[in-house]
Amino acid sequence: MTAQAAETPADTATLRDRLVAAVDGEVRFDAGTRAAYSTDASNYRQVPIGVVVPRTVDAGADAIAVCRDAGVPVVSRGGGTSLAGQCTNVAVMIDWVKYCNALVSVDVEARTAVVEPGIVLDDLNRRLAVHGLEYGPRPATHPNCTLGGMIGNNSCGATAQRTGKVADNIRRLDVITYDGTRFWCGPTDDEAYAAIEHRGDPVSAIYRRLRRLRDEYADDIRAGYPDIPRRVSGYNLDSLLPENGFDVAGLLVGSESTLVTVLRAEIDLVPVLPEEALVMIGYDTVDLAADDVPTIVRSGPVALEGLDRRLIHDEYLEGLNSDALDDLPEGNAFLMVQYGARTRADVDDAVRCALDDLSLDRDDARVAVLDDPSIAVELWRVREAGLGATAHVPGHRETWEGWEDSAVPPDRLGDYLRDLQSLYVRFGYAGETAPSLYGHFGQGCVHTRIPFDLFSADGVRHFREFLVEAAGLVTRYGGSLSGEHGDGQARGELLSIMFPDRVVEAFGALKHIFDPEGRMNPGKIVDPNPVDSFLRLGAQWYPKRPSDLHFGYPGGDGSFVSAANRCVGVGKCRQTVPSSGSVMCPSYQVTGEEEHSTRGRSRLLFEMLDGHSDGVITDGWRSTEVRDALDLCLSCKGCKSDCPVNVDMATYKAEFLSHHYAHRLRPRxxxxxxxxPLTGAVIGRARLGALVNAATGRETLARLATRLGGLEDRSIPRFARRTLQQWWRRRGTEARGSRGTVLLWPDTFTNRFHPDVGRAAVRVMEDAGWTVDIPGGDLCCGLTWISTGQLGIAEVVLRRTISRLATHLRSGGLIVGLEPSCTAVFRSDAVDLLGEDELAVRLREQTVTLAELLHDHTPGWAPNVQAGTVEAIVQTHCHQHAVMGVRADRAVMSDVGIDATYLDSGCCGLAGNFGFEPGHKGVSIACAEQALLPAIRDAGASTQVLADGFSCRTQIAELADGREGRHLAQLLADRIVSGDD
Known part of the structure; x- marks a missing residue:
């Protein structure tokens, strides 16, 4: 099927109706869904006809039957992180992740399991951990990639050094063809083949034709397939050879939904290795590092990765994983050598053997042996973040996939890297911002992103010419176009360079056996679309470029187009549970919906720019599809820090809402x-707080108030009897400290609802030797106007506030923020909204958290604390996680004897206004139930619940069965024994 033949059928309404009637699942043909699924993590874009989310694998088979009757193409999708364009097509897309994600069975003795295609790898391994087992292949996208997608791509990852590719770890597959033939397949000896052939059914016909294909092309396959660990390109015709057991499952692994649909898989498992060590070895250049790979392989590492310092520098500029960089040895490039074994002695022996072979020892400046698992985890995060982190590096050209996973024999890797770098120079892709080189060096696989110009006709032509040259280069080295990510559209057209004509002919014959009508993921691998067609960008991309913006988008050169195009699709936002200190994306975690992930929302914003002739979102800022996708964004800002390319969806949402509701009524x-903030000020001046509390404390009146306000039926926070500012006016400054004067910011939530937090903070800061002042008047950071997209008012409020703080700021004084979301406005949003305004910049630089004041600005601080320790579980506010971090908090709590356990709970779910808005209560509570509420219920009665955020404390107070969250200021005030005590 050619590129020009990929068209949406005219009668999609009838197709949709037939699918709705026949399929137990969700059928979505709306513009928003189609936009969200229009691309994967590649350079390519094709808008699907519609999306089916089956509730069972049988329902998925029913969807294929409907599509067959209608004669429309089908493509399966797992995590949607494919880098070669195999997960984008003008087809009915079947998304297996939401429902078809079961671990069907586990046979511990045989070390096998049966899984459904939508199960996420990390989820699978969490469930297998109780048995001491895991699935071996582990791509960098392991928190969100699915087994179905891994099977489709023949995925590998770093652990393939030990366990091989997916094709090496599959026992059997339950598959269905486009014509409805369903069968289990695997290795097939002569006896099993005879039994299948004897049946005389459609399955036997497939097997007979496969046998004939094998016999006709056997010698061509043996001669034409490179003998390397990472040959992923092309169909696995070698699995059909007699010496490989006529393994039909092995044949179908890596076929990218072009031959069959995988419904279930029986997979091999391996024991978890309890003892590990990571060895980092430094080199002058990355190609010299590659030269040592054959030597190190002899010591039997479970992973052997290479990376250059450019990757590390890029991640440093992006603010990613900076804590891990201090543990690196000397060098401009590194090998990461992971060892694992049943005993520590075996690990130590392997490390010693490797270093001896290299004539090195542990004390060499170029060597770092890291036995601490936490440090190793951080360094693996550096490595795994590579493809995303190198995409949009400040001061560098944007980089793109396209030649990101070539593979050669490991003993020729150094020479290949030298020639590849020469090719970069010849095509103008080198220089000071040359592409980073890294990857699975132990198996000869190289990852890189290249600064292709995918915006102009000349740039696209150059892109194509480079790919042809690079394909020739890797073929001359006896390598593979793809060593991990598959062919799809990125490499399908280039297969004729890598493989002899007879083998390419065999690919077509195989396709005809399983899919004679060309309806399974057409245009990929066989009869492929050209590598420069269906580009997501390209010379024909003419997006609308909004100019009347509120935010500055410094990470996107001031352009909303660049911001909307920032997502590279790696899907880290699609983690199913909070983990490893990550916050994003809470709404995806509880809904499992692509359009409610950061990536899905980014795709809709990109489509909203309407730069394609087949665009599905054409009403710009007024788009209801974009509004609905952003509706469940909690504005938690988790993506600002957790996303490898720092997508800031909270900011994009605020910008969108501002334009969407411009000159018309908003939701109440x-x-x-x-x-x-203004309502609170009015209530305060009129002394109506007690009356409001009395009214909202009565259930009937409270429900009436929320209904009239267009809010969810939630507990309404109570106004304090006396505000922090009122308390301060009566008390004033009692202690003149020797360290200078700090301004305590009276944010709306601390001032009017929880002033006890402010009073505790004053006590702590004065005890630390600071003179404290609290400004009077109705001041606000503008947070609530920002989060609801009322940006014009937010700007006015912020400018007024900054002018009130001007004298203190220009004197160099610090401002201490207690509410994390308001502090984050001063530290981030203010400059983004007001630009490089002199006072806004000072505000950003001079605003600190309480912990930062004590740890970073109070030298010699050594408080007199109570004896013993106190246990606390910590719910980190998502804005603190994203903007300020918790480095200082950890240190301060350690100083005062607080034994803190930080929860992997993500966002609390209330998220300021989010949990009060209509339709959000269910998602809000579900977020809290992910980890926060279970952890509180499991905590002992004496364990403190630390929650600096007002929203977090409000959520806990309503949902945690009488437990209350407390601010760090309160815990510190309790622990510190002042001279007055």
């Missing part, structure tokens, strides 16, 4: 929640 909740 926007007025009620957005104007809360």
């Amino acid at each position: 909740a926007h007025y009620v929640m957005g104007w809360l």
Whole structure:
């Protein structure tokens, strides 16, 4: 099927209706869904006809039957992280992740399991951990890639050094063809083949034709397939050879949904290795590192990765994983050598053997042996973040996939890298911002992103010419176009360079056996679309470029187009549970919906720019599809720090809402929640707090108030009897400290609802030797107007506030923020909204958290604390996680004897106005139930629940069965024994 033949059928309404009637699942042909699924993690874009989310694998088979009757193409999708374009097509897309994610069975003795295609790798391994087993292949996208997608791509990952590719770890597959033939397949000896052939059914016909294909092309396959560990390109015709057991499952692994649909898989498992060590070895250049690979392989590492310092430098500029960089040895490039074994002695022996072979020892400046698992985890994060982190590096050209996973024999890797770098120079892709080189060096696989110009006709032509040259280069080295990510569209057209004509002919014959009508993921591998067609960008991309923006988008050169195009699709936002200190993306974690992930929302914003002739979102800022996708964004800012390319969806949402509701009425909740600071000030001046509390304390009146305000039926926070500012006016400054004067910011939530937090903070800061002042008047950072997209008002409020703080700022004084979300406005949003305004910049640089004041600005601080320790579980506010971090908090709590356990709980779910807005209560509570509420219920009665965020404390108070969250200021005030005590 050619590129020009990929068209959406005219009668999609009838197709949709037939699918709805026949399929137990969700059928979505709306513009928003089609936009969200229009691309994967590649350079390519094809808008699907519609998306089916089956509730069972049998329902998925039913969907294929409907499509067959209608004669429309089908493509399966797992995590959607494919880099070669195999997960984008003008087809009915079947998304297996939401429902078809079961671990069907485990046979511990045989070390096998049966899984459904939508199960996420990390979820699978979490469930297998109780048996001491795991699935061996582990791509960098392991938190969100699925077994079905891994089977489709023949995925590998770093652990393939020990366990091989997916094709090496599959026992059997349950598959269905486009014509409805369903069968289990695997290795097939002569006896099993005879039994199948004897049946005389459609399955036997497939097997007979496969046998004839094998016999006709056997010698061509043996001669034409490179004998390397990472040959992923092309179909696995070698699995059909007699010496490989006529393994039909092995044949179908890596076929990228072009031959069959995988419904279930029986997989091999391996024991978890309890003892590990990571050895980092430094080199002058990355190609010299590659030269040592054959020597190190002899010591039997479970992973052997290479990376250059450019990757590390790029991640440093992006603010990623900076804590891990201090543990690196000397060098401009590194080998990461992971050893694992049943005993520590075996690990130590392997490390010693490797270093001896290299004439090195542990004390060499170029060697770092890291036995601490936490340090090793951080360094693996550096490595695994590579493809995303190198995409948009400040000061560098944007880089793109396209030649990101070539593979050669490991003993020729150094020479290949030298020639590849020469090719970069010849095509103008080198220089000071040359592409980083890294990858699975132990198996000869190289990852890189290249600064292709995919915006102009000349740039696209150059892109194509480079790919042809690079394909020739890797073929001359006896290598593979793809060593991990598959062919799809990125390499399908180039297969004729790598493989002899007879082998390419065999690919076509194989396709005809399984899919004679060309309806399974057409245009990929066989009869492929050209590598420069269906580009997501390309010379024909003419997006609308909004100019009336509120935010500055410094990470996107001031352009909303660049911001909307920032997502590279690696899907880290699609983690199914919070883990490893990650916050994003809470709404995806509880809904499992692509459009409610950071990536899905980014795709809709990109499509909203309407730069394609087949665009599905054409009404720009007024788009209801984009509005609905952003509706469940909690504005938690988790993506700002957790996303490898720092997508900042909270900012994009605020910008969108501002334009979407310009010159028309907003939802009532926007007025009620957005104007809360002003409402609170009015209530305070009129001394109506007690009356409001009395009214909202009665269930009937509270429900009436929330209904009138267009809010969810949630507990309404109570106004304090006396505000922090009122307390301060009566008390004033009692202690003149020797360290200078700090301004305690009276944010709306601390000031009017929880002033006890502010009073505790004053006590702590004065005890530390600071003179404290609290400004009077109705001041606000503008947070609530920002989060509801009322940005014009937010700008006015911020400018007024900054002018009130000007004298203190220009004197160099620090401002201490207690509410993390308001502190984050000063540290981030203010400059983004107001630009490089002199006072806004000072505000960003001079605003600190309480912990930062004590740890970073109070030298010699050594408080007199109570004896013993106190245990606490910590719910980190998502804005603190994203903007300020918790480095200082950890240190301060250690100093005062607080034994803190930080929860992997993500966002609390209330998220300021989010949990109060209509339709959000279920998602809000589900977020809290992910980890936060279970952890509180399991905590002992004496364990403190630390929650600096007002939203977090409000959520806990409503849902945690009488437990309350406390601010760090309160815990410190309890622990510190002052001179007055």
